[in-house]
Amino acid sequence: xxxxxxxxxxxxxxxxxxxxxxxxxxxxxxxxxxxxxxxxxxxxxxxxxxxxxxxxxxxxxxxxxxxxxxxxxxxxxxxxxxxxxxxxxxxxxxxxxxxxxxxxxxxxxxxxxxxxxxxxxxxxxxxxxxxxxxxxxxxxxxxxxxxxxxxxxxxxxxxxxxxxxxxxxxxxxxxxxxxxxxxxxxxxxxxxxxxxxxxxxxxxxxxxxxxxxxxxxxxxxxxxxxxxxxxxxxxxxxxxxxxxxxxxxxxxxxxxxxxxxxxxxxxxxxxxxxxxxxxxxxxxx
Amino acid sequence: xxxxxxxxxxxxxxxxxxxxxxxxxxxxxxxxxxxxxxxxxxxxxxxxxxxxxxxxxxxxxxxxxxxxxxxxxxxxxxxxxxxxxxxxxxxxxxxxxxxxxxxxxxxxxxxxxxxxxxxxxxxxxxxxxxxxxxxxxxxxxxxxxxxxxxxxxxxxxxxxxxxxxxxxxxxxxxxxxxxxxxxxxxxxxxxxxxxxxxxxxxxxxxxxxxxxxxxxxxxxxxxxxxxxxxxxxxxxxxxxxxxxxxxxxxxxxxxxxxxxxxxxxxxxxxxxxxxxxxxxxxxxxxxxxxxxxxxxxxxxxxxxxxxxxxxxxxxxxxxxxxxxxxxxxxxxxxxxxxxxxxxxxxxxxxxxxxxxxxxxxxxxxxxxxxxxxxxxxxxxxxxx
Numbered sequence: 001x002x003x004x005x006x007x008x009x010x011x012x013x014x015x016x017x018x019x020x021x022x023x024x025x026x027x028x029x030x031x032x033x034x035x036x037x038x039x040x041x042x043x044x045x046x047x048x049x050x051x052x053x054x055x056x057x058x059x060x061x062x063x064x065x066x067x068x069x070x071x072x073x074x075x076x077x078x079x080x081x082x083x084x085x086x087x088x089x090x091x092x093x094x095x096x097x098x099x100x101x102x103x104x105x106x107x108x109x110x111x112x113x114x115x116x117x118x119x120x121x122x123x124x125x126x127x128x129x130x131x132x133x134x135x136x137x138x139x140x141x142x143x144x145x146x147x148x149x150x151x152x153x154x155x156x157x158x159x160x161x162x163x164x165x166x167x168x169x170x171x172x173x174x175x176x177x178x179x180x181x182x183x184x185x186x187x188x189x190x191x192x193x194x195x196x197x198x199x200x201x202x203x204x205x206x207x208x209x210x211x212x213x214x215x216x217x218x219x220x221x222x223x224x225x226x227x228x229x230x231x232x233x234x235x236x237x238x239x240x241x242x243x244x245x246x247x248x249x250x251x252x253x254x255x256x257x258x259x260x261x262x263x264x265x266x267x268x269x270x271x272x273x274x275x276x277x278x279x280x281x282x283x284x285x
Numbered sequence: 286x287x288x289x290x291x292x293x294x295x296x297x298x299x300x301x302x303x304x305x306x307x308x309x310x311x312x313x314x315x316x317x318x319x320x321x322x323x324x325x326x327x328x329x330x331x332x333x334x335x336x337x338x339x340x341x342x343x344x345x346x347x348x349x350x351x352x353x354x355x356x357x358x359x360x361x362x363x364x365x366x367x368x369x370x371x372x373x374x375x376x377x378x379x380x381x382x383x384x385x386x387x388x389x390x391x392x393x394x395x396x397x398x399x400x401x402x403x404x405x406x407x408x409x410x411x412x413x414x415x416x417x418x419x420x421x422x423x424x425x426x427x428x429x430x431x432x433x434x435x436x437x438x439x440x441x442x443x444x445x446x447x448x449x450x451x452x453x454x455x456x457x458x459x460x461x462x463x464x465x466x467x468x469x470x471x472x473x474x475x476x477x478x479x480x481x482x483x484x485x486x487x488x489x490x491x492x493x494x495x496x497x498x499x500x501x502x503x504x505x506x507x508x509x510x511x512x513x514x515x516x517x518x519x520x521x522x523x524x525x526x527x528x529x530x531x532x533x534x535x536x537x538x539x540x541x542x543x544x545x546x547x548x549x550x551x552x553x554x555x556x557x558x559x560x561x562x563x564x565x566x567x568x569x570x571x572x573x574x575x576x577x578x579x580x581x582x583x584x585x586x587x588x589x590x591x592x593x594x595x596x597x598x599x600x601x602x603x604x605x606x607x608x609x610x611x612x613x614x615x616x617x618x619x620x621x622x623x624x625x626x627x628x629x630x631x632x633x634x635x636x637x638x639x640x641x642x643x644x645x646x647x648x649x650x651x652x653x654x655x656x657x658x659x660x661x662x663x664x665x666x667x668x669x
Contacts, residue, residue: 085650086661124651
């Protein structure tokens with residue numbers, strides 16, 4: 001079968017949502033996004049099946065699958081698993097060759113990644129075991145105010161100054177929000193303050209690896225224009241937009257599928273050149 | 286005993302505060318002396334007829350008791366060890382020696398002294414730079430410690446006792462050096478987590494027993510030529526690190542740890558004490574002048590030069606520099622490791638962690654990404 005028809009898949013099991021991307025001939029054929037559950041194995045099967053159905057492809061047609069995300073080791077049908085840092089770098093570079101800095105803000109993790117022109121990861125920084133500066137932080141806060149995330153995005157663009165909210169701890173920030181509500185501070189101000197708090201935390205990580213253009217934001221929080229705008233103002237830069245309306249939440253799964261595509265190609269060329277193979281090398285110094 | 290049986294013995298030794306060898310030693314009337322830092326010469330305890338026991342926090346689950354006395358900016362290593370002491374699980378010790386390794390360890394000393402039943406306490410004030418003019422200060426501190434121990438335990442710590450102690454400790458160090466040398470092989474017969482387990486055991490059990498087991502283990506390892514699969518070889522650097530499971534997390538991602546440039550690692554066994562000359566002077570010189578740790582001022586250039594040499598000798602692909610959060614003395618070295626790695630191209634991963642934290646998900650992601658990065662760079666290099 002020629003490479004153009006090869007089907008590869010990437011499955012990203014995140015802390016809040018899981019994503020699957022199907023590539024046919026290296027191009028996106030379909031994707032699926034669903035909630036993560038207490039069984040990452042089941043979630044992986046489910047989201048993978050959704051993406052396959054959406055592309056009208058049978059599981060047997062997929063020649064190489066890569067798992068990534070927190071549950072990457074639980075994608076039992078994957079040929080291998082790759083860290084989400086490598087996958088986000090690969091996915092972003094695949095879509096935008098000029099990108100040098102990637103910031104991925106997911107449910108539990110925030111990562112800043114710097115890559116070179118070949119897409120090679122030069123440096124990365126991750127948040128510690130703390131929800132501040134992640135999507136989970138915004139979920140907590142939305143719940144405290146009885147709002148949906150989409151309401152928060154909408155209110156961000158209403159008039160008002162950002163309220164002062166600590167960026168140190170989600171639990172303390174929640175009590176600060178309750179305090180502000182009781183002081184009758186308008187919701188748009190509280191929301192702007194929350195977005196500023198998240199953006200401040202994210203900016204620290206980006207500055208650790210260096211702010212080099214072009215910069216792209218991936219992960220679920222990249223869909224929150226309030227956070228995106230605040231972060232751009234803090235960093236005094238503009239993020240590039242993903243081409244073809246690609247959902248920023250699937251970039252990890254996309255990168256995994258692209259890695260699968262490259263592996264599959266390399267395996268095929270190795271098989272074709274089997275006669276010239278030198279065989280398995282022993283580690284030698 | 287074969288390799289896995291001996292490793293199981295060492296694993297049992299390190300998993301509880303009180304291990305069976307120490308228990309047996311105490312039931313035979315022996316005494317145990319606890320200490321906190323690799324700048325405290327364990328030979329002095331041996332010369333006093335005691336088993337030296339390096340304080341650590343095996344099996345500790347929380348720090349609730351310690352948190353009554355220690356603030357939250359004290360590192361989790363100190364808090365866990367003090368918690369075990371406050372639970373009474375270190376009451377088998379006859380004494381504890383602390384030093385000014387860092388401010389947090391000083392706070393630990395105060396709690397040990399005032400709130401535990403351990404009867405003997407001593408504190409060493411060690412200079413923060415290894416300049417020749419300060420060696421006499423360090424030696425005087427050791428003399429004061431010896432005097433205090435002689436008085437409290439009614440023993441004599443003379444040149445003869447010190448000389449015997451040096452011989453015993455040199456034999457243990459020689460075994461650990463031989464063990465470490467095996468890790469230079471393309472297929473080392475021992476993993477990093479296993480090797481660290483053995484090294485930790487040497488800190489917390491009678492050295493006579495340790496040497497007997499280590500020699501059998503070394504004989505088994507010497508003839509072990511089985512191939513070992515790994516994706517990248519690492520040196521792990523930093524201060525406190527006595528959790529083999531932390532190295533196992535790295536190794537489960539496909540890495541192989543071939544050297545621990547840490548307090549419980551190579552800093553413990555590298556460099557022997559000469560057996561000729563005045564024993565206390567030789568002990569003082571060995572501990573004072575060896576490759577410095579992060580607490581010593583202006584120590585980074587010598588430390589980094591040593592790390593670069595180890596990278597070559599042990600055929601390492603990358604350096605993982607780690608510290609426990611709130612460890613101020615190691616914070617500067619970690620920053621310098623990052624900076625040097627950027628300028629000279631040495632693959633370097635810096636990890637901040639909590640002691641005995643578990644929940645290693647983020648460590649796994651970082652280490653796996655680090656391995657993938659090393660592999661990608663070597664592929665790109667091969668293509669060029």
